[in-house]
Amino acid sequence: MATTPLTGVLLINLGTPDSPEVPDVRKYLREFLMDGRVIDMPAPQRFMLVNGVIAPFRAPKSSKVYKELWDERGSPLLYYSQDQQKLLQEKLGKDYHVALGMRYQNPSIESALEELRKKDVDKIIVISLYPQYASASTGTSTQKVMDIVSKWEVIPSISFINRFADDPGFIKTIAAIGRSYMEKEKFDHYVFSYHGIPERQILKASNGGYCQLSDKCCSTYNKKNRYCYRAQCYETTRLVAKELGLREDQYTVAFQSRLQARIKDPWIKPYTDEVIAEMPKKGIKRVLAFSPAFVADCLETTVEVGREFKEIFEEAGGEHWQLAESLNTHPIWIDTLKDMVLRS
Numbered sequence: 001m002a003t004t005p006l007t008g009v010l011l012i013n014l015g016t017p018d019s020p021e022v023p024d025v026r027k028y029l030r031e032f033l034m035d036g037r038v039i040d041m042p043a044p045q046r047f048m049l050v051n052g053v054i055a056p057f058r059a060p061k062s063s064k065v066y067k068e069l070w071d072e073r074g075s076p077l078l079y080y081s082q083d084q085q086k087l088l089q090e091k092l093g094k095d096y097h098v099a100l101g102m103r104y105q106n107p108s109i110e111s112a113l114e115e116l117r118k119k120d121v122d123k124i125i126v127i128s129l130y131p132q133y134a135s136a137s138t139g140t141s142t143q144k145v146m147d148i149v150s151k152w153e154v155i156p157s158i159s160f161i162n163r164f165a166d167d168p169g170f171i172k173t174i175a176a177i178g179r180s181y182m183e184k185e186k187f188d189h190y191v192f193s194y195h196g197i198p199e200r201q202i203l204k205a206s207n208g209g210y211c212q213l214s215d216k217c218c219s220t221y222n223k224k225n226r227y228c229y230r231a232q233c234y235e236t237t238r239l240v241a242k243e244l245g246l247r248e249d250q251y252t253v254a255f256q257s258r259l260q261a262r263i264k265d266p267w268i269k270p271y272t273d274e275v276i277a278e279m280p281k282k283g284i285k286r287v288l289a290f291s292p293a294f295v296a297d298c299l300e301t302t303v304e305v306g307r308e309f310k311e312i313f314e315e316a317g318g319e320h321w322q323l324a325e326s327l328n329t330h331p332i333w334i335d336t337l338k339d340m341v342l343r344s
């Protein structure tokens, strides 16, 4: 009797250095920033910038923060992604095979696809673990999968989940994590800080010039701006705020992690570090901070939001800054991943 072929699930996240030491961080930054969807400059200029400036000067600085991030299990982005893979596999059972691939460094997308090929899967469901679509994150992961699979003799049927900014399970998980803090202590404001991207990349992805980076464009989420990264961030925030019963004046959306100093490009605004430094003057003293551009804790959540922003806020007169951890292995999140697969 013929057995039902397996369905492959490929989880993709960004990737992290193999170790926090300078040579590994440099190797990671080189691979990451030489990607033309991340630094969208002509290749010769990108090469000069990455090899002449970023790799030599940024790698030692980044290595220091990676050392702060690393714990006994290694880099949280990697081990939480592995936990998500394992828990999703358990939930889906024997008709599925779940593989994990990182866009940069290890385990690579190539190795994950090879694992699925060896399992002779009939179909692959690719989930790029970035809630809000951006060319620099989801776009490049999708392209990488297509580049590899296009060379296979037998190309299986493939579907891509390329954004879930408004997925009810995703929203509920963030709200559940937030609520666990709100039940224990009082906050007078809520900050939703998202990874930034250069403004130019928003304009390039805009449908017929609809997105002009104004609040008018990003204050609603509709058919025209559904791939606008900034509009998706605002939509995630509105939905979480609604779930938590927050009024509009109780929360602020802002964007972090800009590499602007090096490439002299404006990034999407407002900038988190600037916004939070003004808050204590306005009487905001106790903040709960969310990082909903990520589904696993990483350098950007633990170090940037959890430690660096806390320092900025407290130096400006704030009293309490609390990071709400990422989705990691939250049971609602694992159920949400399972639902995404079953719906696909």
Ligand SMILES: C=CC1=C(C)c2cc3[nH]c(cc4nc(cc5[nH]c(cc1n2)c(C)c5CCC(=O)O)C(CCC(=O)O)=C4C)c(C)c3C=C
Residues within 6 Å of the ligand: 014, 015, 016, 017, 029, 037, 038, 039, 058, 062, 075, 077, 130, 134, 136, 137, 195, 196, 197, 198, 257, 259, 293, 294, 297, 298, 299, 300
């Ligand atoms: C939300 C998804 C991400 C987008 C969009 C994104 C765009 C983007 N990032 C850089 C530059 C850097 N990002 C770095 C770290 C980092 N970025 C993401 C996700 C997105 N980036 C994650 C999950 C992480 C953390 C990785 C980890 O190991 O924990 C870094 C490295 C750290 C550092 O040196 O500061 C850089 C550099 C650009 C230029 C960009 C868009 C154009």
Ligand SMILES: [Fe+2]
Residues within 6 Å of the ligand: 195, 257
């Ligand atoms: Fe990044």
Ligand SMILES: [Fe+2]
Residues within 6 Å of the ligand: 210, 211, 212, 213, 217, 218, 225, 228, 230, 231
């Ligand atoms: Fe927009």
